[in-house]
Amino acid sequence: MPEQQxxxxxxxxxxxxxxxxxxxxxxxxxxxxxxxxxxxxxWTFLKVGAFTxxxxxxxxxxxxxxxxAGRQLMSDDDFVDALAxxxxxxxxxxxxxxxxxxxxxxxxxxxxxxxxxxxxPSFLILLIIAMALGRxxxxxxxxxxxxxxxxxxxxxxxxxxxxxxxxAIRSRVDLGVAVLGLLAxxxxxxxxxxxxxxxxxxxxxxxxxTRLAARRRQNDVS
Amino acid sequence: MTYxxxxxSFFRIGLFSxxxxxxxxxxxxxETVVLYNWISATEFVDLxxxxxxxxxxxxxxxxxxxxxxxxxxxxxxxxxxxxxxxxLLIVSILTYAFVRLQxxxxxxxxxxxxxxxxxxxxxxxxxxxxxxxxxxxGTAVIGVVCLGLLHFTRVSPLLVLAGAGVAGxxxxx
Numbered sequence: 098m099p100e101q102q103x104x105x106x107x108x109x110x111x112x113x114x115x116x117x118x119x120x121x122x123x124x125x126x127x128x129x130x131x132x133x134x135x136x137x138x139x140w141t142f143l144k145v146g147a148f149t150x151x152x153x154x155x156x157x158x159x160x161x162x163x164x165x166a167g168r169q170l171m172s173d174d175d176f177v178d179a180l181a182x183x184x185x186x187x188x189x190x191x192x193x194x195x196x197x198x199x200x201x202x203x204x205x206x207x208x209x210x211x212x213x214x215x216x217x218p219s220f221l222i223l224l225i226i227a228m229a230l231g232r233x234x235x236x237x238x239x240x241x242x243x244x245x246x247x248x249x250x251x252x253x254x255x256x257x258x259x260x261x262x263x264x265a266i267r268s269r270v271d272l273g274v275a276v277l278g279l280l281a282x283x284x285x286x287x288x289x290x291x292x293x294x295x296x297x298x299x300x301x302x303x304x305x306x307t308r309l310a311a312r313r314r315q316n317d318v319s
Numbered sequence: 320m321t322y323x324x325x326x327x328s329f330f331r332i333g334l335f336s337x338x339x340x341x342x343x344x345x346x347x348x349x350e351t352v353v354l355y356n357w358i359s360a361t362e363f364v365d366l367x368x369x370x371x372x373x374x375x376x377x378x379x380x381x382x383x384x385x386x387x388x389x390x391x392x393x394x395x396x397x398x399x400x401x402x403x404x405x406x407l408l409i410v411s412i413l414t415y416a417f418v419r420l421q422x423x424x425x426x427x428x429x430x431x432x433x434x435x436x437x438x439x440x441x442x443x444x445x446x447x448x449x450x451x452x453x454x455x456x457g458t459a460v461i462g463v464v465c466l467g468l469l470h471f472t473r474v475s476p477l478l479v480l481a482g483a484g485v486a487g488x489x490x491x492x
Contacts, residue, residue, distance in 0.1 A: 148477055149374050154444040158469060158476045178421075178430060180437045182413050187336050188406030189343075189376030196410035201418055208411050212403060219375020220399050223383035226369055227395070238488055243372060245487015247452035248462030249480050254445040256469035258438055265434035274432055278439030283446050296436040300429030307428070 134203040135210040137168060142195045142214035149191050149219075155250045156191055157257035160198070170202055173264035180261075184289050191215050321390050322397055328355060329382050329401035336378060347381050357389045378402050457491050 141163040149156045157180070164170050171179075179201070183193040192215055199211030266272050278296070281287040328350045336343040344367065351357045358366070370380040379399055386398030420426045453459050461483055468474050 144477070147374055148480060149376065150480065154441055157441065162476060174434070177434045177437050178417070180440070181430075181433045182410065182417055184437070184440055186406065186409045186413060188333055188403075188410070189336075189378050191376050192379070192403055192406045193410045196407055197414045200411050200414040205411065208407065208414075212407055216375075216379055216399060216403055219373065219379045220383050220395070222373050222375065223369070223380050224387060224392070224395055226373070227384045227387040237492060239372065241487045241492040242484040243487065244454075244458065244491045245461055245483045245485070246480060247448070248458045249465040249483030251445055251448050251452045252462050252465030252469055253476055253479070254441060254448065255466055258441040258445065259470055261441070262438045265438050271431075271435040275435035275438045278436040279442055282439055282443035289440055289443075292436060292440070293433065296433045297429050300432035301425065303432065304425045304428035 131203050131206065134170075135199075135206050137170070138195075138199050138203065138207050138211040139214040141168075142191075142199075142211045143217060145191060145195070146215040147218035150246055150250055154190060154257065155253040156194075158253050158260070160194060161257065161260065164198060171198070173261060175201070177261055177265045181293060185293050322393065324355065325386055325389060325394055325398050326401045329386070329398045330404060332382070333378065333402040333405040343378050347378070351381070351385050357385055362388075461486050461490075 141160070144163070145156045145159055148159060161173075161176055165173055165176055179194060179197045182197055183190055186193050192212060195211035195215040196208045199207035199209070201207075203210070262275070266275055274296070278292055281292050281295075282289065332343065332346050332350055336346050348363055352360055352363050366381055366384050367377075369384065370377045373380060379402060382398035382402040383395045386395035388394075390397075453462055465479050465483055468479055469476065
C-alpha cells in the first residue's frame with residue numbers, strides 16, 4: 098500500500114539539517130526504502146517496548162522523539178491522529194501505536210516489524226522471570242527505584258500532552274473541546290471509546306452544518 | 320488441545336481489552352484464574368506486581384508468563400502471539416481506511432474535533448497515575464524536575480526515566 102507523504106516531516110529535514118548529514122538527507126528527501134523503513138520501525142519500537150513503564154501513555158514522548166523529532170518520518174498532526182485511532186481499538190497502547198505507525202509508513206511489513214519490536218522485550222523479560230521464578234520478594238533498592246520512576250512516568254505523560262497540544266489545540270474552540278473531553282473522562286469517567294465516538298459524531302455534524310450553510314448561501318445568490 | 324485453549328483465551332483477551340493497562344486486568348483474571356484455573360489467585364497478584372516492575376504492556380507480560388506456566392516456551396509464544404493478533408488485525412484495517420479517507424473534507428472536520436480530545440485522553444491518563452506516583456514531597460520534586468527537563472531541554476526520555484530511578488535510590492530509600 099503506498100503511503101501518503103507525511104505533511105511536513107520530510108521537507109523540514111531539508112531546511113533544518115546541514116553539511117555532514119548530506120547523504121542521509123538525500124536518502125530522507127527521496128522516499129525512504131521499505132526495507133530501511135522496516136528496520137527503523139523495528140528498532141524504534143524495540144526501544145519503546147523495552148522502556149514502557151507505567152502504561153502506554155508514558156512512551157508517547159519516546160515514540161514522538163524517534164519518529165517526529167528525530168527521523169521526521171511523521172508530522173505532529175499525523176502522530177495525534179495515530180493516537181486517536183489507537184484509542185478506538187482494543188489492545189495495548191504501545192502495540193496499537195506500533196501497528197498504526199508501521200502500517201501507515203510501510204504497509205503490512207511495517208506493521209509486523211514495528212509490532213515485533215514492541216513485543217519482543219516484554220516477552221523475553223517475562224519468559225526469563227517465569228523460568229527463574231524464585232519467590233524472593235523485591236528488595237528495598239528495587240522498590241526505591243520504582244518509587245523514583247513513577248513520578249517520572251507522570252512527567253512523561255504530561256510532557257506528551259504539552260508537546261502535542263501545540264499542533265492539536267490551535268484555537269479557543271479547540272481548547273474548549275479538550276476541556277470538555279477531559280471533564281467527561283476524568284470527572285464523569287466516561288469510557289474513552291465513547292468520548293472518541295462523540296468527537297467523531299460532533300465533527301460529522303459540524304461538517305454537515307457547514308455544507309448546509311454553504312448550499313443555502315449559494316441558493317440566496319442565485 | 321491446551322495450545323488451542325491458550326490461543327483462544329488470549330485472543331479473546333486481546334480482542335476485548337479496550338482501554339489498555341489496568342482495564343485489561345479484570346479480563347485477564349477472569350479468563351486465566353476463574354475460567355481455566357491456569358494460575359492461582361495469589362499467583363495472579365504476583366504476576367501483576369511483576370508486570371508493574373517490568374517494561375511492556377501488561378497484556379503481553381501476562382500472556383508470556385501464564386503461557387509459560389501452562390505449557391512451557393511454546394505456550395508462552397502462542398499466548399503472546401494470540402494476545403497481539405487482534406490489535407494487529409483491527410488497527411491495520413482501521414489505519415488502511417484512515418489513510419484513504421485522510422484527504423476527505425468531512426474527515427478533516429472530524430479530525431479537527433478529534434485532535435483536542437486526544438490531548439484530553441493523555442491528560443486524563445496522567446491524572447489516573449498521579450495519586451500512586453506522587454506520594455510525598457520527594458516524589459513531587461522528582462516529578463516536577465522530570466517535567467522541566469522533558470519540556471524545556473532535549474534530554475532523551477530514556478535518560479529521564481533512568482535518572483528518576485537513580486534519584487529514587489538516593490533520596491527515597
